Amino acid sequence: MKTAVVTGGASGIGRAIADRLRADGCHVAVLDLNPGDDDFSHAADVSDRDQVEAALTRIRAQLGPVSILVNAAGLEGYARFKKLPFEEWNRVINVNLNGTFHCIQATIPDMLEAGWGRIVNISSSSAHSGQPFMSHYVAAKSAVNGLTKSLALELGPSGITVNAVPPGFIDTPMLRKAEADNKLGGTIDEHIQRTPVRRVGRPEDIAAACAFLVSEEAGYVNGQILGVNGGRNT
């Protein structure tokens, strides 16, 4: 059995990915700010390298070396750029981009040793379209896509694939809060009307894409940005 680490695995998309990889036969450890009580769930802020390393030490002791990493931990931010405080810019970049950096750098020694690994980064369809009042978030997620492509080239020769899944509108606590706060530029129902498949995405839609990308049979898929958005971005 392979050991997978899912960051942000206590809620929404990350939780669905953790459930799916477990159902597919992986040992799954979750790394989250608010991890819950599950046996293999660990509290860590992905933007804090010491906390990430400490959690990984516990995970390796429980489940052995990590061969799959899915970076789903993330947070959004909304602010007019002209008034965006640098501290807020940094907070969003720190979790969404630097957190991805820390978790990848802390887990790849195991994958390099094994000569096999899978990394999937959950970015955002907003990196494709841009999004007003979310410049920091979109900048971070765009950088995650760039990081993905570069690492795919760098780590591919060592048997490690690196891909990204940018979700469209997915029904999670993050999306519901954005709707409640009037940050979506319309209601979820209005967005559904602009989505070719005429429904909001489910966390399981993202989990299915991740399940494929971390599988043995996806070994020739590397450096790809696999949009899962109902056809809104092509």
Ligand code: NAD
């Ligand atoms: P969510 O809020 O339901 O879950 C996010 C999880 O990340 C939470 O469990 C939270 O505790 C954890 N987290 C946040 N900051 C963390 C930190 N510093 N360290 C560790 N864990 C942390 O959100 P979601 O909608 O499931 O989002 C998951 C990912 O998908 C995020 O990266 C988000 O940017 C991305 N995304 C979501 C949507 C959407 O429509 N829901 C669209 C595009 C991208």
